[in-house]
Amino acid sequence: MSQWFRMYAEVLDDPKVQRLSGDDFKGWVNILCLTAKDDGILPPVADIGFALRLDPKKAEKLVSRLVTAGLLAETETGLKPHKWDSRQYKSDVSTDRVKRFRQRSKKQPETDAETAPETDTETDVPLSKDNGPTADPDKVFWDSAKSYLGPSKASLIGKWVSQHKKPAVIAAITTAQSERAVDPVAFIEGVLRKGSNHHQPRIPI
Structure with missing residues (x-):
């Protein structure tokens, strides 16, 4: 069964998202999909690059830009989309x-x-x-x-x-x-x- 995640309508008015370039927005959405697919855990940057069809350097730069934009955050278990746990709560699935x-x-x-x-x-x-x-x-x-x-x-x-x-x-x-x-x-x-x-x-x- 395919995994899914919540995408909130407020994204339309979120300056952090709307200021992204087209490629970075696509990368951010793909990273959300990857996080949902891996049950809330974002894999290492090299694996992100493989999943997103990016070479390691481009994947690293993408992740760095999303961290700087405040859309990815460091946690005890590694990188996660901002507020992922509070927005994607267990009852959804x-x-x-x-x-x-x-x-x-x-x-x-x-x-x-x-x-x-x-x-x-x-x-x-x-x-x-x-x-x-x-x-x-x-x-x-x-x-x-x-x-x-x-x-x-x-x-x-x-x-x-x-x-x-x-x-x-x-x-x-x-x-x-x-x-x-x-x-x-x-x-x-x-x-x-x-x-x-x-x-x-x-x-x-």
Whole structure:
């Protein structure tokens, strides 16, 4: 199964990225792919060069420029893309988590409208039996959805629930997780749009 990683839309407005030359931008994206492929560990520069089809000197210069730009950082285990561990958290690729989310989602009561909490922290809430039989289903839904999409998407999740109802949102999020969508938000909105169009009555001509 192919590995994947999160690419955030804020890259569009990140001066560190946008000031890169075309070749360095391509090299940076390829290094992100290489890091994801190697489970968060960036290989030595010589191996980077081999993977990116660059000779060792060019690979070394590329890595040096990306370090200077602040897009690669030295860690105890070697070089890593900046903030890699905090942006590529484990729950993104947890098949068991997707299964538990689907099982819990089937038990969610339908409500006409909901409003997302105003604040939250970026924590990953496991959907396991540790939540206990008395766990609030509504809280489980919100914690799980924000853990997958990020706390900043709370208002967007609330908008989806208001427009499409919670069961449809749960189904769309579960599908995005199981399909390992590269852009979960766009994927989920596409699923919701298809669901809405499917239920619209046909107007006779």
